[in-house]
Amino acid sequence: MDKIVIGIIGAGRIGRLHAENIVQIPQVEIKTISDIFADNAREWAAQIGIPHVTTDYQEILNDSDIDAVFICSPTNTHAPIIKEAAKAGKHIFCEKPVSFSAEETKEALQVVKEAGVKLQVGFNRRFDHNFKKVHDTVKAGTIGDTHIVKITSRDPEPPPAEYIKSSGGMFMDMSIHDFDMARYVTGSEVEEVYVQGASLVDPVFAELGDVDTAVITLKFENGAIGVIDNSRKAVYGYDQRVEVFGSKGSVSIQNDQPTTAEISTAEGVFQDKPQYFFLERYKDAYINETHAFINSVLYNTPLVCEGNDGLQAELIAKAAKESFETGKPVKVANKQYTLN
Structure with a gap:
C-alpha cells in the first residue's frame, strides 16, 4: 500500500482539526466526512479539498x-462505530475515551482483534515533544528506578454546563489524559487510586455531580508513587507539567510558552504566560499522532497508543471516581486484561 484513503466521522472541532492536518500528508486522501449537521461543514470541506x-x-x-x-463523533458513539468499522475492514483512529463503560470498550477491542484491523486511541500527549522526552529518558534508565511521578494538568477555563453533562465527569474527560501519561512515562501499570476532589471553580460542577479540582494519588505495580493535581481553571493559562524522580536523578518538563524571553527590570522579572489553549499547546502533537497512525497503516509500524491503552486509562478513571465517591483507596480492576 502506497496510499491511504480516509473517511472522517464527525466534523466538530476535533474532526476538523484532524482533517486539516491530514490533507497536508501527500500519501493520504480524505474522500468523505460525515456529520449529522453536514450542511454546516460543506463549505469548509470544499475549501480543504474533501469532495x-x-x-x-x-x-x-x-x-x-x-x-x-477517524472517529471524532461524541463519546457515546465511539464503541458502536468502532465495532462497525472493524467489521467493515477499516483501520481505526478513535478519539478518547473509547467509551464510558469498560465492558463496552472490551467488546469493541475484541471485535477489532477478530477483524485484524489497527486501532489507535487519541491520547495525543504521547506525541508531544516534552512528554516523549520524559518517556524516553525513563525508559533509557537515565534516572534509575522510578520512585515518584508528579503530573500537573490544569485547564485555563472550565467547559460549559452542557458539555459537563455529557463529558463523563472530570476523571473520564480530563484526568484520563493524565492517567494515560502516568502509564506512558513510567512504563508501569497503576494498581491503586486515591482521590480528594472538590467543586471550587464553579458550583455547576457539584450540581451536576462532578468536581473541578482534584488531587489524585497513584500506586504503581513497580512500587513507584504518583500524584496528579487537576483544576478546571488556571487563570494564567494551560498548565501542563511533569516530573519523574528516580534513584539516579530526575527528569522534568515545564510549560510551553509563546517565547522563552525573560525581561528583567526594576519592577520585576517577567516571562510569557503558558500557551492558553490545548489546540495551541498540542498543535504539533496532533500532527505527530496522525502521522504515526498513517505510517502504521501504510508500513505496518507498531502503534504507539493501542486500544488496550484506552481501556487501561478508563479503568483508572473508573477507580478514581469510585475513590472520590467512597473516600477510600480503590484497586484498579482488570489491569492485566487480555483479549481472547
Missing part, C-alpha cells in the same frame, strides 16, 4: 475505497 460530505457515516463504512476511519 463528499454526508449525514450518514454508514456511507463511509460501506465505501470499499476507504481504508481507514
Whole structure:
C-alpha cells in the first residue's frame, strides 16, 4: 500500500482539526466526512479539498475505497462505530475515551482483534515533544528506578454546563489524559487510586455531580508513587507539567510558552504566560499522532497508543471516581486484561 484513503466521522472541532492536518500528508486522501449537521461543514470541506460530505457515516463504512476511519463523533458513539468499522475492514483512529463503560470498550477491542484491523486511541500527549522526552529518558534508565511521578494538568477555563453533562465527569474527560501519561512515562501499570476532589471553580460542577479540582494519588505495580493535581481553571493559562524522580536523578518538563524571553527590570522579572489553549499547546502533537497512525497503516509500524491503552486509562478513571465517591483507596480492576 502506497496510499491511504480516509473517511472522517464527525466534523466538530476535533474532526476538523484532524482533517486539516491530514490533507497536508501527500500519501493520504480524505474522500468523505460525515456529520449529522453536514450542511454546516460543506463549505469548509470544499475549501480543504474533501469532495463528499454526508449525514450518514454508514456511507463511509460501506465505501470499499476507504481504508481507514477517524472517529471524532461524541463519546457515546465511539464503541458502536468502532465495532462497525472493524467489521467493515477499516483501520481505526478513535478519539478518547473509547467509551464510558469498560465492558463496552472490551467488546469493541475484541471485535477489532477478530477483524485484524489497527486501532489507535487519541491520547495525543504521547506525541508531544516534552512528554516523549520524559518517556524516553525513563525508559533509557537515565534516572534509575522510578520512585515518584508528579503530573500537573490544569485547564485555563472550565467547559460549559452542557458539555459537563455529557463529558463523563472530570476523571473520564480530563484526568484520563493524565492517567494515560502516568502509564506512558513510567512504563508501569497503576494498581491503586486515591482521590480528594472538590467543586471550587464553579458550583455547576457539584450540581451536576462532578468536581473541578482534584488531587489524585497513584500506586504503581513497580512500587513507584504518583500524584496528579487537576483544576478546571488556571487563570494564567494551560498548565501542563511533569516530573519523574528516580534513584539516579530526575527528569522534568515545564510549560510551553509563546517565547522563552525573560525581561528583567526594576519592577520585576517577567516571562510569557503558558500557551492558553490545548489546540495551541498540542498543535504539533496532533500532527505527530496522525502521522504515526498513517505510517502504521501504510508500513505496518507498531502503534504507539493501542486500544488496550484506552481501556487501561478508563479503568483508572473508573477507580478514581469510585475513590472520590467512597473516600477510600480503590484497586484498579482488570489491569492485566487480555483479549481472547
